[in-house]
Amino acid sequence: MVKKTPRQSGSQHFQYRQSLGQQVNTVQQEARMVLPGVQALFGFQLVAVFNDGFQRVLSETEKGIHLAAVLQVAVAAVLVMAPAADNRQATHQMSEQFIRLAGNFTSWARAPLALGTCLAIESGAWVTAAAGRGGARG
Numbered sequence: 326m327v328k329k330t331p332r333q334s335g336s337q338h339f340q341y342r343q344s345l346g347q348q349v350n351t352v353q354q355e356a357r358m359v360l361p362g363v364q365a366l367f368g369f370q371l372v373a374v375f376n377d378g379f380q381r382v383l384s385e386t387e388k389g390i391h392l393a394a395v396l397q398v399a400v401a402a403v404l405v406m407a408p409a410a411d412n413r414q415a416t417h418q419m420s421e422q423f424i425r426l427a428g429n430f431t432s433w434a435r436a437p438l439a440l441g442t443c444l445a446i447e448s449g450a451w452v453t454a455a456a457g458r459g460g461a462r463g
């Protein structure tokens with residue numbers, strides 16, 4: 326049951342209190358929303374390596390940047406999945422510590438995911454630009 330309680334400031338904004346079970350469900354739903362996007366990006370990054378243009382067009386530096394992007398997205402995936410795996414392995418019990426850990430891990434996953442996405446877009450742009458020039462480096 327969700328209880329509406331006014332904040333201490335006296336404003337008309339309300340803070341919703343959830344039971345421990347509802348908080349765990351909310352954290353799990355957040356991870357379930359983020360994880361498919363992380364997995365899709367990771368998959369596309371891995372497929373790009375097997376593209377003919379990747380080996381032919383990108384320099385060693387650009388390949389290194391792509392590797393950094395793949396690693397950043399992998400770190401984000403681990404951060405999103407770790408709390409659920411830890412909860413299953415350790416106690417399989419709900420606690421406020423688990424909720425804080427899961428929320429923090431999901432928040433921390435944003436930075437490597439953002440960096441990995443930016444690097445992936447940049448390295449994908451290099452391949453696309455070079456492929457448009459017939460594979461010639463400019």
